[in-house]
Amino acid sequence: MKFIPLDYDYFDFNSKNYIRIIGRDDKGKRVCVIDDCDVYLWAILKQDVSDKEIQKIINGIKHLEIEKKERTTKIEKIEVVNKNFLGKRVTALKIFATNYKDLHPIASELDFIEIDKRRGYDLGFITHYIIEKKFRPSVWYEIEGDLLNNSLEFGGIDSALDVDFCLKLNSHKEILEQKFNPKVIAYDIETDEFKIGEGEILMISLVSNYGLKKVITWKKNEDEEPEKAPKFVEYVKDEAELIEHFVKIIRKESPDFLVGYYSDGFDMPYLKSRSEKHKVKLSLGLDDSQPRFTRGINLSARTSGIVHIDLLKFIRTAYSQYMQSETLSLNEVAREFLGDKKIEFKHRHSSKLKGLDWNEYYEYNLHDSTLVASLFEKMWPDILGFSRVIQEPIHEITRNGLSKDVESYILHNLEKFNEIPEKRPNNPDVAERRHIEKYEGAFVLEPTPGLYENLAMFDFTSSYGSVIVSYNLSKSTFLGSNKELKKIPSNETSYSIETGGETIYFDKKPGFIPEMLKQIIESRKHYKKELAASKTDDPIKRARSNAYKLLANAYYGYQGFFGARYYCREAAAATAAFAKKEIKKAIEQIDKNGFKTIYSDTDSIAFELKNKNEKQTLEFLKEINKTLPGIMELELEGFFKRGIWVTTRAGTTGAKKKYALINKEGKLKIRGFETVRRDWCKLARSLQNKVIQMILSDGNYEHALTYTKEIITKIKTHDVPKEDLIIRTQLKKPISEYKAISPHVIAAQKMIEANIPISAGNLIEYYIAEPKDKSKKKLVRERVKLQIEPGEYDIDYYLNNQILPAVENIFQVLKIDIKQIISGKTQTTLGDF
DNA sequence: GGTGGCGTTTTACC
DNA sequence: ACAGGTAAAACGCCACC
Numbered sequence: 001m002k003f004i005p006l007d008y009d010y011f012d013f014n015s016k017n018y019i020r021i022i023g024r025d026d027k028g029k030r031v032c033v034i035d036d037c038d039v040y041l042w043a044i045l046k047q048d049v050s051d052k053e054i055q056k057i058i059n060g061i062k063h064l065e066i067e068k069k070e071r072t073t074k075i076e077k078i079e080v081v082n083k084n085f086l087g088k089r090v091t092a093l094k095i096f097a098t099n100y101k102d103l104h105p106i107a108s109e110l111d112f113i114e115i116d117k118r119r120g121y122d123l124g125f126i127t128h129y130i131i132e133k134k135f136r137p138s139v140w141y142e143i144e145g146d147l148l149n150n151s152l153e154f155g156g157i158d159s160a161l162d163v164d165f166c167l168k169l170n171s172h173k174e175i176l177e178q179k180f181n182p183k184v185i186a187y188d189i190e191t192d193e194f195k196i197g198e199g200e201i202l203m204i205s206l207v208s209n210y211g212l213k214k215v216i217t218w219k220k221n222e223d224e225e226p227e228k229a230p231k232f233v234e235y236v237k238d239e240a241e242l243i244e245h246f247v248k249i250i251r252k253e254s255p256d257f258l259v260g261y262y263s264d265g266f267d268m269p270y271l272k273s274r275s276e277k278h279k280v281k282l283s284l285g286l287d288d289s290q291p292r293f294t295r296g297i298n299l300s301a302r303t304s305g306i307v308h309i310d311l312l313k314f315i316r317t318a319y320s321q322y323m324q325s326e327t328l329s330l331n332e333v334a335r336e337f338l339g340d341k342k343i344e345f346k347h348r349h350s351s352k353l354k355g356l357d358w359n360e361y362y363e364y365n366l367h368d369s370t371l372v373a374s375l376f377e378k379m380w381p382d383i384l385g386f387s388r389v390i391q392e393p394i395h396e397i398t399r400n401g402l403s404k405d406v407e408s409y410i411l412h413n414l415e416k417f418n419e420i421p422e423k424r425p426n427n428p429d430v431a432e433r434r435h436i437e438k439y440e441g442a443f444v445l446e447p448t449p450g451l452y453e454n455l456a457m458f459d460f461t462s463s464y465g466s467v468i469v470s471y472n473l474s475k476s477t478f479l480g481s482n483k484e485l486k487k488i489p490s491n492e493t494s495y496s497i498e499t500g501g502e503t504i505y506f507d508k509k510p511g512f513i514p515e516m517l518k519q520i521i522e523s524r525k526h527y528k529k530e531l532a533a534s535k536t537d538d539p540i541k542r543a544r545s546n547a548y549k550l551l552a553n554a555y556y557g558y559q560g561f562f563g564a565r566y567y568c569r570e571a572a573a574a575t576a577a578f579a580k581k582e583i584k585k586a587i588e589q590i591d592k593n594g595f596k597t598i599y600s601d602t603d604s605i606a607f608e609l610k611n612k613n614e615k616q617t618l619e620f621l622k623e624i625n626k627t628l629p630g631i632m633e634l635e636l637e638g639f640f641k642r643g644i645w646v647t648t649r650a651g652t653t654g655a656k657k658k659y660a661l662i663n664k665e666g667k668l669k670i671r672g673f674e675t676v677r678r679d680w681c682k683l684a685r686s687l688q689n690k691v692i693q694m695i696l697s698d699g700n701y702e703h704a705l706t707y708t709k710e711i712i713t714k715i716k717t718h719d720v721p722k723e724d725l726i727i728r729t730q731l732k733k734p735i736s737e738y739k740a741i742s743p744h745v746i747a748a749q750k751m752i753e754a755n756i757p758i759s760a761g762n763l764i765e766y767y768i769a770e771p772k773d774k775s776k777k778k779l780v781r782e783r784v785k786l787q788i789e790p791g792e793y794d795i796d797y798y799l800n801n802q803i804l805p806a807v808e809n810i811f812q813v814l815k816i817d818i819k820q821i822i823s824g825k826t827q828t829t830l831g832d833f
Numbered sequence: 834g835g836t837g838g839c840g841t842t843t844t845a846c847c
Numbered sequence: 848a849c850a851g852g853t854a855a856a857a858c859g860c861c862a863c864c
Contacts, residue, residue, distance in 0.1 A: 561849045
């Protein structure tokens with residue numbers, strides 16, 4: 001039969017590990033596949049251990065047993081194998097045992113002096129299985145096996161599972177490109193208290209991608225006539241019945257994916273807590289099991305056989321760095337991806353709702369699930385693509401961070417290099433790495449403030465990634481520094497770079513990490529090209545391209561990340577240093593060839609064309625690319641009609657990471673300015689945006705100045721609506737942990753006093769109000785008010801701390817002193833002094 | 834007890 | 848739990864009057 005594996009789980013039977021995969025066949029039937037695989041770990045031997053000694057070790061460990069309450073784990077066999085570890089040839093013992101969970105204690109028992117390292121016991125059984133059997137998630141297979149039909153094998157697993165077929169796998173063969181339309185249900189709960197354990201679940205909405213659309217609720221107002229409720233509403237008796245009914249629907253529909261938004265942290269734990277309270281079973285699993293929660297700071301909820309997805313988590317790692325949205329609220333994310341938005345609904349406690357208010361509430365609840373379902377449809381190609389590229393199941397792919405994604409990719413590709421996996425760092429290792437001094441990072445050129453015309457911008461494609469590949473920078477290729485090496489490696493065989501006052505060396509013989517990254521970058525290029533060439537958009541190909549792009553961009557950060565298996569601070573430092581060297585070289589070339597560099601940051605260079613035209617610039621680009629090392633490549637980011645760079649607030653130097661460009665079509669590219677910062681009020685941001693836009697399109701300040709004066713007048717006459725003055729700042733940690741009590745901390749305290757639940761991660765909104773007593777209240781935080789608090793805004797604050805700083809430096813480039821205009825004085829020229 | 838100056842903390846961006 | 852670089856606001860603290 002044809003089969004696509006979706007949900008991976010494992011169980012023990014007769015003390016051995018079995019994998020249980022649930023997926024679908026091509027007819028849409030639910031299928032469960034049982035399989036097992038070799039379980040082993042590696043003991044890497046020291047160099048030149050004799051055969052006799054090896055035999056002695058084997059004899060010493062082959063009778064090793066790990067006694068556990070529920071099982072005894074034994075060594076099954078031991079092989080001697082030639083492998084690579086961190087690029088070096090090693091002889092290793094492949095020690096097969098009966099249970100993966102006991103590999104760690106076995107490793108601890110291997111205390112022979114000839115054994116150098118123990119590896120391969122900390123991958124997690126599912127990852128180990130996928131590597132071992134190459135039965136990869138989210139890919140179609142032609143499979144063959146023995147049907148289990150009320151069989152007693154595996155403790156009667158098939159009869160306990162709610163699937164159409166259950167079989168023991170004999171063989172599997174990948175099939176190319178077969179379409180898969182998953183069955184998806186999005187869900188969302190509404191409660192009358194936000195805190196888990198303190199309120200009741202009022203209603204649950206369910207929306208599928210095949211027509212299901214429901215709100216289940218036990219809340220109806222007595223004076224409401226039920227026939228007036230929308231058709232999609234289904235009433236139940238009470239909260240307990242609500243949960244039972246929800247479970248019944250999910251189990252009956254048996255979707256592949258149950259999708260929520262922040263559902264790992266809210267909906268699922270809430271459901272669990274309420275079901276415990278009412279002593280009803282939340283048996284969402286196909287094996288009748290309840291959701292399992294992984295402990296740790298970040299809750300994650302796993303339902304057996306039905307993959308539970310918290311879309312928020314996937315969005316955070318896969319998209320957020322490329323998104324415009326300032327928060328990851330469902331509302332804003334839906335607006336960005338779907339152009340849709342949440343139905344406005346003022347949340348009130350359920351006791352305050354009456355009559356037809358409830359209908360609005362139902363609609364609102366349903367709409368949230370509709371949004372989640374649509375978002376899922378949009379993101380599904382990426383989820384599938386990520387799962388296939390990284391080779392981890394969808395449950396993991398949708399929750400992992402970038403470092404985990406990179407690491408999984410590496411682990412699943414080690415075999416091509418005959419590599420034994422490196423271990424996870426232990427706590428002392430991590431602690432030590434975290435305390436190592438930071439290394440020097442990117443190069444940022446200080447711009448000369450001014451208004452420039454006729455510009456171009458180049459940037460390095462996958463900059464750091466291409467440096468890692470071109471200079472072969474990784475843990476396994478790092479040779480050491482001049483301070484510790486007895487013999488300095490030659491230029492023929494190594495790359496060298498200065499960083500932190502020493503010279504460090506990397507082998508030229510390609511290492512497996514740069515080689516893998518090279519593959520990633522090439523694949524990305526390949527898919528991108530294919531996409532550009534085809535007339536129709538292929539979401540699956542686009543997704544693959546996206547996955548490779550994300551991986552390529554995260555590799556550098558991964559090597560410098562303290563939690564990484566393949567952590568290598570030197571490789572990360574060298575990457576930054578080589579990138580710096582290359583971009584400086586490129587700037588030199590640009591200036592030597594008749595252009596004039598204005599600004600550069602990390603991997604991009606903005607310059608004036610001067611007397612050259614666009615065609616000549618592109619020809620120059622081709623030429624410079626011929627001189628770049630390895631796979632490094634510059635590309636054109638764009639041509640621009642005009643651009644502005646300003647001074648810092650202190651006014652003495654050019655401000656870095658802050659500029660605005662406009663192209664011939666009038667499209668703006670604004671970086672770093674307050675316009676793009678969410679912790680500035682709307683008024684200041686939109687004014688700055690307008691001013692930038694007017695100056696860049698006109699090339700002079702007349703319109704911008706007139707407009708600014710209008711805004712100033714509005715502020716002075718208290719004519720600005722409060723919502724335009726709201727400042728939004730994220731609360732990054734619990735209130736008690738703040739050493740400096742800034743305005744947003746005060747606002748957060750006020751919210752708690754007003755019974756508005758907030759916690760770390762929330763956006764805090766407030767405005768600065770006029771002080772009652774003008775003489776006192778010097779500090780900004782003493783004038784903080786929440787939007788719901790009555791009061792007038794503080795004119796001085798908004799003029800001097802929001803409006804003025806937003807436009808001052810921009811006008812200053814055009815020699816206009818906006819400060820004088822704000823303070824109401826007439827313009828003075830130097831001549832007046 | 835207020836003020837100026839400078840360092841520190843904090844956020845958000847590149 | 849990817850990295851470092853940078854601007855800027857506001858607080859915190861101390862010397863000083």
